[in-house]
Amino acid sequence: MNILVTGSAGFIGYHTVNRLLSDGHEVVGIDSLNDYYDVDLKYNRLADAGITKKFIHYNKKVAGVKNEAYSFYQLQLEDKSNLQTIFQDHQIEIVINLAAQAGVRYSLINPDAYIQSNIAGFTNILECCRHHHVKHLVYASSSSVYGLNNIFPFSTPHNVDHPVSLYAASKKSNELMAHVYSHLFALPTTGLRFFTVYGPWGRPDMALFIFTKAILEGKPIPVFNHGNMQRDFTYIDDIAEGVVRVMQHIPKPNTAWVQGASDISSSATPYKVYNIGNNAPVQLMDFIEAIESELGLKATKEFLPLQPGDVPSTFADITDLVRDVGYKPAASVQYGVKKFIEWYKEYFRISSS
DSSP states (O other): OOEEEEETSSHHHHHHHHHHHHHHHHEEEEOOOOOSSHHHHHHHHHTTTTTGGGGGTTTEEEESSSSSTTTEEOOTOOOOHHHHHHHHHOOEEEEOOOOOOOGGGGGGGGGHHHIIIIIIIIHHHHHHHHTTOOOOOEEEEEEEGTTTTTOOOOTTTSOOOSSSHHHHHHHHHHHHHHHHHHHHHHHOOEEEEEEEESSOOOOOOOOOOOOHEEEEEOOOEEEGGGOEEEEOOOOOOHHHHHHHHHHHOOOOOOTTTTTTOOOTBOOOOEEEEEEESSOOOHHHHHHHHHHHHHTTTOOOOEEOOOOOOOOOOOBOOOOOOOHHHOOOOOHHHHHHHHHHHHHHEEEEEEEOO
């Protein structure tokens, strides 16, 4: 199929593109290549997938040198006119929307970036999907939408009307907007609430990257909420596999759905929301211990209070993902941390001795 992956130079986007190419799909990647974090890491992900940096210019098609089935455009989702042209020229059948302004804490200092990318940009994706008769829109939501919910594990039928960051609110907005287009235009949409994704080629603003870098440099690591946190860490290969499997599982209207009495993660329209998590939360201190063990070094810990917009715990209920799609993430934290640190040392040319 002809598949558009937005955010294809991002962490999840890079791995998803590689997974799709291995299955023989034609993939068009889009990324704004903004400087929220190290742009060189984004260029290097693209290079590893066969997209050469020197050929990248805004809104210019770049053909992959490793796989002719992959082409890339530097483009902002807010650029509706050029986005429409890409949909038309490539006859896009499936969209995997992973582009977004990420980060909970950054939303406290630069809210406009979230409105432009996550709201205006997502609106353009919906409009292009509608007018070009896309068969399925799969889009990234986030576990952060659960906000003040304190019922564990987090389940898609739970109420998510109390987010604690603008990032979370923008992701909840995406789910609502997708439902509108599913209802009005019969556009099949599936939202994926990702739970703390980690692994090789990960983001520098995420805990595993921050901790590994600081420990290797002999610097203290920030341990928020004085270590009393747990996360449902989910390995990147499990996420990419889940995205591809869900892509193939196009939602249908739930004819038995009744407003106020049925699961709010589905609808009488072709709409669905799933959690993708490991279904096995890990204490933050145990996560740090796994990093220390793999590095053979002890961390100096700086214990700090819970940060604004953060939550103490996440825990994914994936019952409906297993039931509907037949998929369950399985990688252990020990395995995932080991694979990340192997990549990190190779990428930054750090000797293992």
